[in-house]
Amino acid sequence: MKSGFIGIIGEPNVGKSSLMNRLIGEKISIVSPKPQTTRDAIRGILTTDEYQMIFIDTPGLLTPKTELGRYMSKETDSGVKDVDVLVIVIDGNKRLSDKNIALIEKKLKNNLTPTYLVINKTDEAGFERIYPLLNRLSYLLTKDGDREALKEIIPTSCKNGSNIDVLRNYLVSELKDDIMYYPEGDLTDRSLRFVCGEIIREKALLYLQDEVPHGIGLIINKFDEKQSSVLVEADIVCEKESHKRIIIGENGQMIKQIGEQSRLAIMRKVDKNVYLNLFVKVRVGWRNKKNFLSDLGYEG
Numbered sequence: 001m002k003s004g005f006i007g008i009i010g011e012p013n014v015g016k017s018s019l020m021n022r023l024i025g026e027k028i029s030i031v032s033p034k035p036q037t038t039r040d041a042i043r044g045i046l047t048t049d050e051y052q053m054i055f056i057d058t059p060g061l062l063t064p065k066t067e068l069g070r071y072m073s074k075e076t077d078s079g080v081k082d083v084d085v086l087v088i089v090i091d092g093n094k095r096l097s098d099k100n101i102a103l104i105e106k107k108l109k110n111n112l113t114p115t116y117l118v119i120n121k122t123d124e125a126g127f128e129r130i131y132p133l134l135n136r137l138s139y140l141l142t143k144d145g146d147r148e149a150l151k152e153i154i155p156t157s158c159k160n161g162s163n164i165d166v167l168r169n170y171l172v173s174e175l176k177d178d179i180m181y182y183p184e185g186d187l188t189d190r191s192l193r194f195v196c197g198e199i200i201r202e203k204a205l206l207y208l209q210d211e212v213p214h215g216i217g218l219i220i221n222k223f224d225e226k227q228s229s230v231l232v233e234a235d236i237v238c239e240k241e242s243h244k245r246i247i248i249g250e251n252g253q254m255i256k257q258i259g260e261q262s263r264l265a266i267m268r269k270v271d272k273n274v275y276l277n278l279f280v281k282v283r284v285g286w287r288n289k290k291n292f293l294s295d296l297g298y299e300g
């Protein structure tokens with residue numbers, strides 16, 4: 001039995017959470033088309049007869065502009081601080097700028113942790129785009145001074161599953177520890193209460209547009225799990241009265257849709273009846289206020 005910790009980092013929206021979910025084969029982290037979906041370092045655990053991999057999905061790398069952004073950056077840094085393997089993800093669909101490359105180079109500086117580069121979204125990019133990327137990045141497979149070498153560059157698709165097995169096999173070969181860190185059956189380090197909050201946030205991110213989604217937070221006020229049912233009461237926190245009106249929607253249509261989709265997703269997760277009551281609260285500028293942030297669980 002081998003085990004180890006695998007950190008997944010990369011810019012926002014490249015598919016880090018999708019990749020962790022694919023590698024584990026279960027939906028652990030929420031995924032959305034909006035950047036900055038993941039706000040906490042979230043562990044996802046894959047246990048088989050031969051190994052236990054503990055993945056750490058992290059918030060996208062970016063320069064923070066708010067207190068929430070600073071919290072997210074800290075989560076990323078501390079989340080991958082002592083990992084055994086690092087996976088850097090880029091979006092194969094996007095133009096690779098000098099800034100993107102500099103970021104990868106920086107991560108490889110004096111870095112003795114085995115590091116893999118994943119070029120994701122190959123289903124959209126196609127090999128006409130992927131080949132030039134591979135060509136441009138292949139120099140990173142050779143060490144240069146204090147810049148360590150990448151172990152491999154692997155094109156993947158989380159949409160159709162291409163090369164996920166290949167990546168997983170590489171990662172298995174890096175596992176060195178011989179203890180089981182989590183009991184068999186554990187899929188994440190997070191509580192069901194946290195996971196439910198994330199599910200509601202995912203549905204809100206999915207249906208809301210423009211600047212509203214980024215200003216949304218979730219507080220679970222009640223989480224009452226019984227033998228055959230779960231009662232959840234939650235506040236969707238937003239930054240402005242105008243956002244509150246959008247979240248509620250005409251005749252309450254929007255909040256109803258978010259609530260119903262969340263309820264169904266939570267039901268699938270817990271395999272019990274779910275009663276969900278959602279409220280919308282305005283907390284002006286919460287993303288910059290420490291006391292509000294701690295109410296939302298973004299603390300430390």
Ligand SMILES: Nc1nc2c(ncn2[C@@H]2O[C@H](COP(=O)(O)OP(=O)(O)OP(=O)(O)O)[C@@H](O)[C@H]2O)c(=O)[nH]1
Pocket residue numbers: 010011012013014015016017018019030031032033034035036037038039058059060061120121122123124156157158159160
């Ligand atoms: N076509 C395609 N879309 C993908 C792939 N992987 C992820 N996506 C989509 O890309 C978007 C972002 O995916 P996430 O997994 O949330 O990305 P992330 O890197 O975790 O994003 P943040 O948490 O915001 O940093 C979602 O709409 C995904 O469905 C892929 O391989 N192909």
Ligand SMILES: [Mg+2]
Pocket residue numbers: 016017018029030031037038057058059
């Ligand atoms: Mg994510």
